[in-house]
Amino acid sequence: MIIIGAGIGGLLAGALLQEKYIIKIFEKGIIGGRFRNLPYKGFQLSTGAFHALPHGSTGFTAEILNKTRTPYKIVDGDPWGTFLVDGKEHRFKNLYSFLSYMGRFKISKVLFEMRFTKGNETPVGEYLNDNLKNETVNKVVRAFCGFGMSIDPNDIPTRSFFPIVRNLYKYGGPGTIVGGCSAVTNNLAKGKNIIKKKIKEIVIENNEVKGVIDSEDNFYEDNIIVSDIGIKETVKIAGKKYFSSDYLKKIDNLREAEGIKINIATKESILDHNGILITCDTERVEGLNQVTNVDPSLAPKGYHLVMTHQTLRSNNIKKEIDRGLEDVEKIFGDKEYEILLVQTFRNGFPVNKAANGHDFEQKTPIKGLYLVGDSAKKETMEVDGISKGILELYETLASSI
Numbered sequence: 001m002i003i004i005g006a007g008i009g010g011l012l013a014g015a016l017l018q019e020k021y022i023i024k025i026f027e028k029g030i031i032g033g034r035f036r037n038l039p040y041k042g043f044q045l046s047t048g049a050f051h052a053l054p055h056g057s058t059g060f061t062a063e064i065l066n067k068t069r070t071p072y073k074i075v076d077g078d079p080w081g082t083f084l085v086d087g088k089e090h091r092f093k094n095l096y097s098f099l100s101y102m103g104r105f106k107i108s109k110v111l112f113e114m115r116f117t118k119g120n121e122t123p124v125g126e127y128l129n130d131n132l133k134n135e136t137v138n139k140v141v142r143a144f145c146g147f148g149m150s151i152d153p154n155d156i157p158t159r160s161f162f163p164i165v166r167n168l169y170k171y172g173g174p175g176t177i178v179g180g181c182s183a184v185t186n187n188l189a190k191g192k193n194i195i196k197k198k199i200k201e202i203v204i205e206n207n208e209v210k211g212v213i214d215s216e217d218n219f220y221e222d223n224i225i226v227s228d229i230g231i232k233e234t235v236k237i238a239g240k241k242y243f244s245s246d247y248l249k250k251i252d253n254l255r256e257a258e259g260i261k262i263n264i265a266t267k268e269s270i271l272d273h274n275g276i277l278i279t280c281d282t283e284r285v286e287g288l289n290q291v292t293n294v295d296p297s298l299a300p301k302g303y304h305l306v307m308t309h310q311t312l313r314s315n316n317i318k319k320e321i322d323r324g325l326e327d328v329e330k331i332f333g334d335k336e337y338e339i340l341l342v343q344t345f346r347n348g349f350p351v352n353k354a355a356n357g358h359d360f361e362q363k364t365p366i367k368g369l370y371l372v373g374d375s376a377k378k379e380t381m382e383v384d385g386i387s388k389g390i391l392e393l394y395e396t397l398a399s400s401i
Contacts, residue, residue: 002026002212002220004199005228007033008049008181009373009386011188012061013226015068016394018192024220026212028198032185034349035383040341042300044180045263048345050307051291051298052276053383054148055167056080056175060380060387061184070187073178075294077275080173083140084331085280098136106132114165119158127158139280146311147278147287148381150257150351160357163379171384174276176294202227202238202369209368226393228373230353231360242366250360254375257352258312259345260284262324266304266337269293284310284320285327306337312346356381362393370397
């Protein structure tokens with residue numbers, strides 16, 4: 001089996017599938033991709049993810065790590081999160097206090113539907129307005145969707161959002177990785193056959209994969225290829241002529257998830273727990289975490305590392321960053337802090353190469369060609385959505401052996 005890309009998706013797939021296949025992983029750049037540490041001024045920032053897993057030690061990524069005996073340590077959030085409304089921090093169970101008696105009845109009905117029905121194409125924002133009409137709930141959900149998925153509630157259908165809610169009930173909320181993202185990807189990379197070359201072509205004959213050609217024109221034969229480079233790049237190097245017009249149209253209309261992360265140094269703690277804070281009073285920033293509450297080694301002694309996230313809501317990047325910085329000033333109040341680095345995720349380096357609700361299936365129209373990674377997530381957010389897709393691919397391939 002050939003895996004193209006050694007990001008978190010390619011590494012997890014390689015670790016899980018190597019028990020049944022001889023694996024070659026090709027990576028043109030840095031191993032770990034958007035899931036590794038970024039050393040900066042003595043801090044361990046991250047290239048993408050927030051040094052965390054959406055479902056902590058009980059989610060789909062942890063399941064793969066356990067199955068493959070990959071060392072890791074995750075500290076689950078306790079609580080997994082709080083939300084900030086009108087300057088006050090609340091547990092999520094306190095959301096009921098913002099509702100009338102009738103509103104509590106309605107939200108119980110909404111939560112029941114989210115847990116036990118499939119949903120449809122109705123956007124979540126529209127669904128909530130039709131069923132609740134509560135501004136506080138709208139703010140919380142908007143911030144949650146932005147922080148967790150870099151998407152607005154009006155841009156994600158209920159068929160994609162309802163499974164996320166179900167998985168939150170089943171697997172819980174986020175957990176922080178001790179050592180940061182690289183602690184996972186470095187261990188996944190150990191012992192793997194990783195070839196530091198770019199793949200320029202996927203060779204296809206009679207609608208079946210035959211192998212790949214690298215940038216030096218070397219041919220590697222194989223009848224199973226797993227791509228972790230995103231659907232757009234995969235189709236580009238495979239050749240658009242092998243895909244139907246409908247499939248190509250879906251790719252052309254693909255919505256990526258774009259966002260901005262602000263990395264902040266502070267000597268004063270901004271958060272008194274190890275979960276996330278969903279911010280509902282802000283213009284842009286939708287949430288933050290303080291990973292040094294779990295692992296102080298991610299910052300120099302005496303400092304905390306705080307990371308905020310916001311969905312990119314316009315193409316005016318300076319304006320979006322300035323709005324985010326204004327929100328940071330509002331959140332921190334009179335506490336002293338320093339902006340370390342502002343990261344923008346877009347144009348080939350997005351938060352996700354397919355926003356939730358826009359993901360492709362693992363199996364492509366070409367026999368033997370499969371997708372993993374953040375354009376082929378399943379049923380939940382970020383890395384755990386990637387891992388859920390990999391687990392499903394494992395079952396698909398196992399049944400064909």
